[in-house]
Amino acid sequence: MDRYLFVDFMADALPAGITTQRRIRQRHLIVGQYTLDRCHEIRFGSPQFLLLQNDGPPHTLTWHTPGNPTPNRQHVKLGEINIIPPETILYASWPEQISTFIVALTPNFVVSTLKTFPPSRIVAGAGPWIGIDDPMLLNISAVLRGRLDHRSHDDSTYLPLAGNLLITRAYELFAGHTVRQPLAAGGLGLMRQRHILAFIDGRLQESLTLCRLAREAGLSPDHFGRAFRISVGLSPLQYITQRRISMAKEALLTPNRTITDIAMALGFASPSHFSDAFRKATGVAPSKWRRERN
Template identity: 35%
Template sequence: MIAESLPLRTSTPGAFEATQRPFSRSVIDERWLDGARPGAVQGQAPDLATIDLLVREGLERLEDDMSAARRYLAAARRLLSPDDACRPGGLLPWQVRRVGRYIDERIERRITLAEAADQVRLSTSHFSRCFRISFGSPFTKYVTRKRIERARWLMITGDQSLGQIALTCGFADQAHFTRAFTHLTGEAPGRWRRQVTEVEPLDQ
């Protein structure tokens, strides 16, 4: 199905007019619902035309659909906000949020680079490079660290066995969990657990 085209409707000629081009309503709707930067579709830099379109669409909806109007105007504001900048070469802010949430919600399951890349519509190779820049470590290492963080919390707050915790945190088995935990922390999980959960008796 071909998406409806939304031409910009400015009557002022000049430099601004040169930025005019049709945008797909379906693309814009999907992206601002995600808290995205709509002008960055397929790596495209945000521009005045994108902001103009979002503002116009928002203003047109003020009387009929206040919720939609706010969403369009909020998307335009994000494009203008210096706080929404991303690291050069890294993922866009909306992509960072989506990938982070995706990993957190699936930490007990198998998470692949390809699946995560698909969440933000990037090739695996490009996503891998951008992820390293934005998150400060390679994808697999980051996911493993998040699994270990979850495991630490479970070891402190619950009484599950190490085998149960390993499966809950997405490791293949206890041996896999032990290797990863020891490599990251320098201690075996059982020993670490005893050290942080043992309570010394009070002096009589």
């Protein structure tokens, strides 16, 4: 299984390591049974609100969030539920192939369901919530699972109603977290965007190609380039250059730093390349910019 999985369950094809056994797909939701290959310390997330219910033997789930590296170890029993809000990333490991029932709901569906509730509550940016044993959520999950066995012409009405109940119950259980409005369609998503921008800032001295960034984001180069521009408003190259120029300005305020040192430290091919890029961005050469501020 890949080291980074940002899984769009609405997509026709899922990443390697996730096998669809059966599913029902509608405009704003997916209900399905999946097999997940064993993995170690993958970065996992989705643009959808996810309910995952263990469909097989008990197993051990080890996980932590990017902001808290302390590992949590959960013995996941048959039927136990985990909830992962949209755009929430967690690092996860499980030692064997597992069978999982998954309900995936789009952020638009979540926000639409909650629009009649007070605005400062659930879902994105909070969680995940692991090892839930709530009778009402278990009943709602059972109803949704039942539609896989008994499909009907009224699924298009029935499934969204059950999805509304699921979101409403999650709201009741985990109230107090902020609802985030859906991000720009086609963009990177908040958590992936944060990860990529932090990745860039930590490696400005290195060669940051479109292919390298796309691989880190788990997307194709073309998809990543389009999504990055939608989210950030600049191409990846424009953003990297902008960040390098910003860091260069800070470095130029240090008197003992030479132009060559700064150029090499920030990944420019040569001092002249740095000077050209700096002049294009600011209208003046780096040496003149420094003199004007000393």
